[in-house]
Amino acid sequence: MDYKFEKPIHATIGTEKYKCSIEWRNGKIIADEPESTGGKDTGPDPYTLLLSSLASCTLITLRMYIDRKGWDIPELSVNVNMYQETTEGKLHSFIDRDLGFPSSATQEQRQRLVEIAKNCPISKILESDIKVRTFFFHEEETEKKINYSNEEVTVVWKPDFCQHSTRCWAQLPGVFDYKKKKWINPDGASATEIEEQVKKCPSGALSFSSSKEK
Numbered sequence: 001m002d003y004k005f006e007k008p009i010h011a012t013i014g015t016e017k018y019k020c021s022i023e024w025r026n027g028k029i030i031a032d033e034p035e036s037t038g039g040k041d042t043g044p045d046p047y048t049l050l051l052s053s054l055a056s057c058t059l060i061t062l063r064m065y066i067d068r069k070g071w072d073i074p075e076l077s078v079n080v081n082m083y084q085e086t087t088e089g090k091l092h093s094f095i096d097r098d099l100g101f102p103s104s105a106t107q108e109q110r111q112r113l114v115e116i117a118k119n120c121p122i123s124k125i126l127e128s129d130i131k132v133r134t135f136f137f138h139e140e141e142t143e144k145k146i147n148y149s150n151e152e153v154t155v156v157w158k159p160d161f162c163q164h165s166t167r168c169w170a171q172l173p174g175v176f177d178y179k180k181k182k183w184i185n186p187d188g189a190s191a192t193e194i195e196e197q198v199k200k201c202p203s204g205a206l207s208f209s210s211s212k213e214k
C-alpha cells in the first residue's frame, strides 16, 4: 500500500475566520468560507474544492484522450454542481457534470468522451467505497517506550500512542509485523526507508534515530 503523495497535503488554520492555508507540492492555496457562513471568501470553500477536483480531472483526462486520438477539438468545458437530500434518514449526494463541446465535435466523439469522462480518476474515487480514517498526533512525552535497534538505527515505539492505523505494517511489512512478538525488525529495510515510514505514523507512536548517535 503506497500513498499517492510522498508528502501529505498539509493544511493549517489560525483564528482568522475561516482562512486555511493548504500546502501542496509546488506552493500554497487558500481555502475559506463565504461571508454567508462567517468567512471572508478569500479562497474557494471546501465544496468548491471538491467539485473543482472533479472538473479539472475530467478536462485533463478528456484532453489527454483527444490528443491521443488526434481529434480536432480545440476547447472543452465542464460545469459541475451538486445537491444533497435525505431519504429515510440517509444522506444522498448527487454530483452533476455537464460537458460542453464545440460544434465541430461529432455525435460519436461526444458520446465517447462522455464515457471517458465517467472513468476519470477522480470520478472513480468519488464513486468508490471511500473510508476516511482520522488519527491524531501526540506530542507530549510518555514514559512507556520500547526500543528496537540494530547497529545502524533505533526505532522507538510508544504503545500508549499507537492508534493501530495499520499504516506502518501495510506500507513496510518487512520491518513492521504486528503478528510477531518482537514486532519491529530494523533489519527488514534500509535506514532511509525506515526513517521515511516512521515519519508517516499518524499518532507520534514511532520515532527514529541513528544508533550511532547514542
Ligand code: SF4
Pocket (backbone or CB within 6 Å): 161, 162, 163, 164, 165, 166, 167, 168, 169, 200, 201, 202, 203, 204, 205, 206
Ligand atoms: S503507523 Fe503508528 S499508529 Fe499506525 S500502527 Fe504503526 S505505530 Fe501504530
